[in-house]
Amino acid sequence: MxxxxxxxxxxxxxxxxxxxxxxxxxxxxxxxxxxxxxxxxxxxxxxxxxxxxxxxxxxxxxxxxxxxxxxxxxxxxxxxxxxxxxxxxxxxxxxxxxxxxxxxxxxxxxxxxxxxxxxxxxxxxxxxxxxxxxxxxxxxVPDRGEQDRIVAILDKFDALVNDLSAGLPAEIAARRRQYEFYRDRLLTFPEKAAA
The missing domain is CATH 3.90.220.20 (DNA methylase specificity domains)
Structure with missing residues (x-):
């Protein structure tokens, strides 16, 4: 160094x-x-x-x-x-x-x-x-283009893992919304007509 x-x-x-x-x-x-x-x-x-x-x-x-x-x-x-x-x-x-x-x-x-x-x-x-x-x-020490490529990949991965608005936290929130949607659809029953 x-x-x-x-x-x-x-x-x-x-x-x-x-x-x-x-x-x-x-x-x-x-x-x-x-x-x-x-x-x-x-x-x-x-x-x-x-x-x-x-x-x-x-x-x-x-x-x-x-x-x-x-x-x-x-x-x-x-x-x-x-x-x-x-x-x-x-x-x-x-x-x-x-x-x-x-x-x-x-x-x-x-x-x-x-x-x-x-x-x-x-x-x-x-x-x-x-x-x-x-x-x-x-x-x-690869050439500068390769350094830049490696950084771009690692920055994207870091964002996926750590960014609260993107990546895994956002994916978890999306899956939670999907689960709630399907739960509500599966557990919604037609109301019985009054006899």
Missing amino acids: GELGQFIRGRRFTKADYADEGVPCIHYGEIYTHYGTAADEVISYLRPEIGAGLRYAEPGDVVLVDVGETVEDVAKAVAWLGVEPVAIHDHSYAFRHDLNPSYVSYVMQTDWFTRQKVKYVARTKVNTLLLEGFSKIAIP
Whole structure:
């Protein structure tokens, strides 16, 4: 990975730095709790006056966490697809590269990748990424067209599984309506004429 791009460590910000609007940011904790494979909007902002002292992920970077409660949590990643840079916390890295960012994020979710990264996680009180070794992980790099094709397939599958307005939840709701329709049709009897 180190030959494919560079890792840029974020800078620390605290709860006192948050604001209702201002500098868009991604806190490393939000990567565990809010973001999926990719994101194009943030949920948090920092006070504008601290903006110059921060480090940013650019559109197309992959933001990854360098700490975690479990080894699997370390290096959890989100592809930043927004249109402007976002500030990142110092427990995060922006991986800047020329690949499809969602492709990189998907690769980093695989069991194969997890087996590679466990070699580069310091198991202390808080599991921490050892970037020097981590950057030596070799990931498959098909041509950009193939990366885009893989992402399109995985995005569709993700939507089928997770999107509340489409996919499995919508299919379940449709089957429930179908069941209710047929139940009502089967259990509707003609009324007997009064004798």
